[in-house]
Amino acid sequence: MDDLPPPLLLDILSRLTDSADLARCRLISKTFNTLSREVRSINLVCTFSRYLKLRSPETKDVTTPFKTIFNNLILNSLALESISISVEKSLGGMSYDDVEDEADDLYLTDVGFVNEWLPRVCRELRSLSISDFWIQSCWRRSDILALLSSCCHSLCELEVKNAWLSINGLNPMPMLTSLTLESVRLDDEDLSKVNHCFPCLQVLNLIGVGGLTEPKIQLFHLRKCQWTVSNAPQSLTIFAPKLVKLELNCIEPRSLVLETPLLSDFYLSLRKANKFEVKGFLDLKILQLESADLCGLIYSFPSNNSIKRLIVDSSKRVKPGDMSMLSLDMLFEVFPNVSSLTLRSGAWCEMETCFVAGGFQSHTGMQGLKEFVAQLVIRDIDVTLLFIFTILDNCTNLSDVALLIHCEVDPKIASNFISRCTADRPRVRWRWGIWNTGSIDTWTSDSI
Incomplete structure (x- = not known):
């Protein structure tokens, strides 16, 4: 491969998905070693197999520490723009009983460790992702955000997972447009500081962020937000005048x-909202609702004439005689x-x-329905057929019907x-397909 043109070799090295392979390439060829310095992206993952080697008495002394591999990659790189360092997802399922010591060899948000390599790359760095080892990081509060804000003035995308973060010393980062915090511990005052120090965020993902009681997002430039709340806070507030999704x-x-007047794509999943307050959905086109109290959620939702695509799901167990069940009339x-x-x-x-x-009554709004998709569990074929034909009889403009049958339904x-x-x-x-719990819909044919 040394005979290949250098630009082609560099392109090959840049496409390696795991930078551990890049480190190996450096050892086998002087050409590779030279060109690898120009790679602009590093993605290094500590696999479960490497973790076991680092813990085994037979192999730990001959296995290169994970942080050492990473530091060597950084040391020999000239202009890194993107860095991703993480532990394999399977390590996230380990319990404290699986750990025999209080090591910090995989504590990746450790400020001491980050300060070893960050000054070398901070000037050109645009994207940074750190997915920590929760067992080592959850009881150690990290000041990594302050360190990043003090030197990464060109950082546009930041992702931190599985860590306990401090906002002490956090400085404004006006260049940051995308922030993801997942399985992270914060407090309400910390989230307020995030609002203040990241004023230009356009994408915000808060997934399983614990410690919040009355969280409030207030970002004027935010356009896309994913917020998965793991605990039960008293209230949630989002003020984002440019939010679209x-x-x-x-x-x-x-x-x-x-307070999201420009929202056009909204997915909402919750058990029940005692007070659902919205100050105007002016352009909502796509709405997806999931709840154990779907009827209550729908009726608490403001009547809206702009919604064109509606996706609904119920997480409650249906019981005969329940008067609070979903109907087409209600929708x-x-x-x-x-x-x-x-x-x-x-x-x-x-x-x-x-x-x-009790059936349902015809509604004038049903005439606008053109596409219908449903996930079926056929318990009584005659009942299901009658229901579908009744829908077709009432929705006279409905011509596109996609039915997905559960994979455990008898093929006959x-x-x-x-x-x-x-x-x-x-x-x-x-259109026909199959579906299974927790899987993506699988289509079998367009027509029969």
Whole structure:
């Protein structure tokens, strides 16, 4: 390979997904060693197998420490723009009983460790991702944010996972436009400092950030946000006048306040919101709702004529006689202009049970429905067929129907179901697929 043109060799080295391979290449060729210095991105992962070698009495003395490998990569690089350092996800499932010492060899947000290599690369660094080893980091509070803010003046993207972070000494970082904090411990006052020191954030991901009681996001330039709240805070507030896409997953906040007038794509998952306060959705086009109290959530939602695509799911167990079950009447009463409707499995079961109990009445809003998608668990083929045909009879402009049958449904029942659908409604464009809990929908054919 030494005979290949240097630009091509550099391109090959730059495409290595694990920089441990880059370190190995440096050892086997002078050409590789020289060109590897020009690679602008490092992605180093401590695998589970390496972790075991570092802990085994037979191999630990002959295995290069993970931090040493990383420091050597940094030392020999000239112009790094992107750095990602992490432990393999499988290590995240380890318990404290699996650890025999209080080592810090994989404590990656350790300021002492970061300060060894950061000054060499901070000037050109645009993207940084650190996924720490939780067992070593959760009881050590890190001041890494202050260190980053003091020297990384060109940093645009920052991701920190599995750490206990301090905001002491944090300085404003006006160049930062994307921030991801996952499985991180913070306090309310820390989140307030984040709002102040990262004023130009356009993308914010808070996933499993603990320690917050009444968190508030107040970012004027934010356009995309994913917020997964692991605890049960009293209230959640988002003030983001330019926010376009929001994914919010929480338990049961006492109040939920959204001041996001430009929101167009909204995913909301929660058990129940006692106070749902929204100051105007002017351009909401896509809405996805998931709740154990789906009816209560829908009725607490402001009636909106702009929503075109609606996706709903229920996480409660359907019981016969329950009067708070989801129905098509309810959906089209609140969201009259929906043209695409998707019912996940929980919502489908709830709606089918409601139909058996009392059917539903035709609604003028149903005439706008053009696309219908549903995840089915066929318990009674005649009931499911009757429900689907009733939907088609009431939604006269509906021509595109995608039905996904659960993978555990008997193939003979599924085949019979498909044949009867296509025979009874030959003009409908049927699409068929299978689904399984926790998996992505898998389509088997576009038409039959």
